[in-house]
Amino acid sequence: MTLGFKRALHCQKCLSTCFDEKPACPPSTSGFSSAPAALPPGWSFIWSRRIPNKVKVFGWKACRNALPTLENLACRRATITNVCATCQLPGEDLAHILLTFSFSRQVWAISNLPMSIISCWSLDAEHWFRQVCHGLSSSQGDLFLLMSWMLWKNRNKRLMGGMGKLALKVVNEVICQLQGYTKCIASLAPQQCPKIEHLS
Numbered sequence: 001m002t003l004g005f006k007r008a009l010h011c012q013k014c015l016s017t018c019f020d021e022k023p024a025c026p027p028s029t030s031g032f033s034s035a036p037a038a039l040p041p042g043w044s045f046i047w048s049r050r051i052p053n054k055v056k057v058f059g060w061k062a063c064r065n066a067l068p069t070l071e072n073l074a075c076r077r078a079t080i081t082n083v084c085a086t087c088q089l090p091g092e093d094l095a096h097i098l099l100t101f102s103f104s105r106q107v108w109a110i111s112n113l114p115m116s117i118i119s120c121w122s123l124d125a126e127h128w129f130r131q132v133c134h135g136l137s138s139s140q141g142d143l144f145l146l147m148s149w150m151l152w153k154n155r156n157k158r159l160m161g162g163m164g165k166l167a168l169k170v171v172n173e174v175i176c177q178l179q180g181y182t183k184c185i186a187s188l189a190p191q192q193c194p195k196i197e198h199l200s
């Protein structure tokens with residue numbers, strides 16, 4: 001069984017059981033939508049946001065499939081396993097880390113972002129980010145990107161043997177940090193370039 005097939009199987013199982021709500025996009029036989037809607041081109045949906053630059057870079061790397069997920073590392077033969085260290089399922093890719101992983105589902109559920117939009121993974125990470133950001137309001141989109149970044153950070157912490165945070169704590173931290181960042185940006189003069197990076 002190829003890694004790609006395992007991943008598709010893994011995600012299909014997850015997506016079919018993870019969400020109570022009916023996804024906005026009808027799933028194809030692979031578990032993903034086969035006919036994604038056309039979305040605005042360009043990267044302003046990331047770069048124009050009022051979020052820390054490191055979160056923007058994370059979002060862009062995620063869209064370019066440039067993050068070192070175990071699936072990517074296994075494909076590049078940098079590691080011998082693509083099995084998620086937490087739930088022992090094969091195919092630890094961004095769909096799993098950010099969406100189908102049980103902890104991520106908890107975080108999204110608590111976040112109050114519309115699950116019908118969040119849960120609709122089609123094609124790949126780039127399309128997911130574009131689709132979700134397009135479907136959310138500006139402030140919801142900021143929250144979504146920050147939440148995704150925090151999920152990635154939390155995953156890295158667990159992978160290194162650390163204790164992951166509780167879902168509620170993750171959500172509260174993200175909301176708090178976003179509010180703090182927005183407040184700081186608003187207090188700056190318009191001509192000042194925001195360089196606030198108080199998120200660790």
Ligand SMILES: [Zn+2]
Pocket residue numbers: 084085086087088089096101
């Ligand atoms: Zn997992």
